[in-house]
Amino acid sequence: MKMTSNQFPDFGLTPEQRREAVLGHYFEYPGMDGERGEIWCYTDAYAYPPGATVRLQVSSTAALFELEIVRDGAVETPVMKRSGIAARWQDTPDQCSVVGCGWETTLEFQVGADWSSGAYRVTLTAEGRDRSPIRCHHLFIVRPEAGRKPGRVLQVAATGSWTSYNTWGGSNHYQGITGPNRDQYATTVSIERPFCRGFVQLPIDAPRVPLEIYSAMAVAPRYPHMEWAYANGYSKKYASSGWASYDSHFFRWAEREGYAVDLASQHELHFNPEILDGYDCVVFVGHDEYWTWEMRDAVDTYVERGGHAARFAGNFMWQTRLEDGGKRQVCYKYRSRAEDPAYRSADQTRTSGSWEAAEIGRPGASTFGLNATRGLYVGWGGCAPRGARGFPVYRPEHWAFAGTGIYYGDILGAEGHAFGYEVDGLDYIIRGGLPEPTQDSGAADGLEILALGMSSLKEESADIPADDQFLSDADAKFVAETLIGDTGEAAVDRVKRGCGMIVNFPRGKGEVFHAGSCEWVAALMRGDAMVERVTANVLNRYLKR
Numbered sequence: 001m002k003m004t005s006n007q008f009p010d011f012g013l014t015p016e017q018r019r020e021a022v023l024g025h026y027f028e029y030p031g032m033d034g035e036r037g038e039i040w041c042y043t044d045a046y047a048y049p050p051g052a053t054v055r056l057q058v059s060s061t062a063a064l065f066e067l068e069i070v071r072d073g074a075v076e077t078p079v080m081k082r083s084g085i086a087a088r089w090q091d092t093p094d095q096c097s098v099v100g101c102g103w104e105t106t107l108e109f110q111v112g113a114d115w116s117s118g119a120y121r122v123t124l125t126a127e128g129r130d131r132s133p134i135r136c137h138h139l140f141i142v143r144p145e146a147g148r149k150p151g152r153v154l155q156v157a158a159t160g161s162w163t164s165y166n167t168w169g170g171s172n173h174y175q176g177i178t179g180p181n182r183d184q185y186a187t188t189v190s191i192e193r194p195f196c197r198g199f200v201q202l203p204i205d206a207p208r209v210p211l212e213i214y215s216a217m218a219v220a221p222r223y224p225h226m227e228w229a230y231a232n233g234y235s236k237k238y239a240s241s242g243w244a245s246y247d248s249h250f251f252r253w254a255e256r257e258g259y260a261v262d263l264a265s266q267h268e269l270h271f272n273p274e275i276l277d278g279y280d281c282v283v284f285v286g287h288d289e290y291w292t293w294e295m296r297d298a299v300d301t302y303v304e305r306g307g308h309a310a311r312f313a314g315n316f317m318w319q320t321r322l323e324d325g326g327k328r329q330v331c332y333k334y335r336s337r338a339e340d341p342a343y344r345s346a347d348q349t350r351t352s353g354s355w356e357a358a359e360i361g362r363p364g365a366s367t368f369g370l371n372a373t374r375g376l377y378v379g380w381g382g383c384a385p386r387g388a389r390g391f392p393v394y395r396p397e398h399w400a401f402a403g404t405g406i407y408y409g410d411i412l413g414a415e416g417h418a419f420g421y422e423v424d425g426l427d428y429i430i431r432g433g434l435p436e437p438t439q440d441s442g443a444a445d446g447l448e449i450l451a452l453g454m455s456s457l458k459e460e461s462a463d464i465p466a467d468d469q470f471l472s473d474a475d476a477k478f479v480a481e482t483l484i485g486d487t488g489e490a491a492v493d494r495v496k497r498g499c500g501m502i503v504n505f506p507r508g509k510g511e512v513f514h515a516g517s518c519e520w521v522a523a524l525m526r527g528d529a530m531v532e533r534v535t536a537n538v539l540n541r542y543l544k545r
């Protein structure tokens with residue numbers, strides 16, 4: 001029998017510090033490292049075509065810095081190195097998370113015509129006032145040129161989630177320093193700011209959100225990823241979003257396996273939807289929570305015309321709007337009915353709330369087959385902390401499982417911990433041992449449920465004092481309000497039990513495959529052979545390999 005520890009990892013924090021790590025608000029801001037000094041940077045866009053000019057904005061306490069850029073794929077390919085670049089400290093507005101940093105451009109350079117599509121990691125190094133190095137990381141995407149790309153996969157990075165979770169400057173779509181008491185999350189966030197620490201690069205031992213341990217009987221859950229972040233100076237949200245925790249694992253895996261992969265940001269779906277037409281297979285991975293109406297139109301049209309969308313991702317939850325050419329993202333979320341002007345406008349469909357809210361009326365299931373409000377949390381806090389770590393399989397005969405040797409009742413991806421920490425599902429019934437979507441689930445015609453595991457919308461724990469709960473019942477109440485119009489106990493009880501599914505369905509001339517879990521990419525990173533095989537089966541079928 002494999003022995004697994006039942007002790008939470010310890011990062012040397014006191015109980016008070018552990019509480020602050022989970023419930024406090026800590027973030028990156030200019031001046032945070034004090035006397036030692038700092039260097040920060042951002043680019044003027046998330047993605048550039050080959051040949052474009054990149055504008056790099058730098059604020060540094062050191063007068064000179066060194067720049068290094070590498071393409072971060074199956075192998076790391078250095079593409080640029082420059083030293084002795086002049087910089088200065090630049091003023092930053094208090095509400096930079098909302099309005100952008102507004103720094104002057106420090107350096108311009110061209111994307112080389114030979115820089116293949118992918119993610120390019122920027123590292124700036126300078127000398128701190130104590131003579132030790134100071135450093136920052138950024139990342140930009142080189143997107144493909146338009147045109148037919150037979151045999152190639154297009155991966156769309158979950159950049160809407162990157163923007164939403166970025167803690168730099170104090171505000172994101174979760175916590176913030178906006179409002180009269182400087183304690184509200186921001187309903188508008190800017191891309192013109194550095195990425196928070198841990199979005200671009202992470203040490204290999206940085207905990208992921210789902211618990212690695214099976215906690216002992218009747219102990220209060222802890223949140224190792226936030227404790228680690230607090231103890232090591234990383235963003236509180238490093239494990240919730242970003243290239244390092246999510247998108248990179250698919251991209252590197254696919255290249256290692258010999259797939260030709262191009263990379264785009266979600267801005268391309270919004271502003272240049274024709275980019276999809278060049279591909280037989282478009283892939284979405286990781287924690288992919290924030291989309292605009294136009295981005296969904298792009299995918300729906302692409303699939304209708306014969307395209308293939310493969311989503312190995314979780315948490316298709318919020319509609320956003322883009323402003324100022326994509327420089328700012330708007331999402332009122334829980335406050336949309338109270339505060340979003342779109343809710344009170346003639347066309348309520350663009351309200352920046354849950355896709356399943358009646359006023360929006362466009363459940364995620366109509367694009368990707370699954371909904372966030374029927375899924376949600378598993379594997380952490382008081383939400384199934386000892387739950388399934390892979391997808392319980394119900395239809396092993398499906399083509400996606402060919403060659404895996406998996407059986408009915410097996411757990412796909414348990415080894416690589418593919419299931420968590422946010423999953424997407426549908427309302428279902430089980431008949432004769434097989435799940436099917438209920439009549440009013442909103443499932444697409446011809447949708448088959450291949451696998452299904454339990455999840456929870458509500459942190460229910462006799463072992464955690466209510467004051468110490470991180471997830472609490474807030475999301476369950478919000479979903480109850482959204483779907484039923486009531487936040488009472490009976491309504492919460494009706495919505496609080498969720499699930500995560502793998503589904504497959506045809507649409508128009510195309511097809512959608514969706515494994516609805518954030519952590520699918522973690523199983524690829526860990527070399528889970530069955531998860532790798534299923535992923536390859538999907539890509540190979542869609543690429544006609």
Ligand SMILES: [Fe+2]
Nearest residue numbers: 287289315422
């Ligand atoms: Fe999320």
